[in-house]
Amino acid sequence: MADEQPTATPETQQAAAQQPEQAKPQETARSYSEEDVNRIVKERLARERAKHSDYDDMKRKAGEADTLQSELEKSRAETEDLRTKVAQAEHEKQLAGIRSTIASKYGIGDPTVLAVGDDEEQIDAYAQKLMKTFRPYDRLDQARSKEASGKAPVDPAKDFKRAMAEAGY
Secondary structure: OOOOOOOOOHHHHHHHHHHHHHHOOOOOOOOOOHHHHHHHHHHHHHHHHHHOOOHHHHHHHHHHHHHHHHHHHHHHHHHHHHHHHHHHHHHHHHHHHHHHHHHHHHOOOOHHHHOOOOOHHHHHHHHHHHHHHHHHHHHHHHHHHHHHHOOOOOOHHHHHHHHHHHHOO
16 A cells, blocks of 8 residues: 555645645734824825925926017017018118109109109109100290290299199199
8 A cells, every 4th residue: 555646636636725825924914003104194295295396496487488488479570570660661761762863853843743663763764754744734834924924934843843733643
């Protein structure tokens, strides 16, 4: 009977399975007092607050950045608007100079009459057209006034201005 090997029965298998579990050291259950729990919670809250301690500062800085960004955009728009106005004023000044030059070239007393056109060629063409249209009337008026009074008109520029006003310009 020495060669007999024990046969594994379901009971012996179950007992063998329980032995490793029993071999493990049993964990002791820890009990915490109310003071310990309060201390642990306070420590945890302090760690969380430390993580987010700069949150208010970051929030304030983000608000300042948004304010600065909107001010920058307003300044850029204002600068662009002012640049447009300056360019327009320079253009108007240039046109006024051109109108004065052409008005004196054709003997027109009021350069604002030449308000048509955006460059020298257009203004000059308009002045020529005006002179072709109104010079015959000016000559006719001069002839009539010479016949009536025997004298030449005192100021041809005023006569031209009057003729322009009558024509609706």
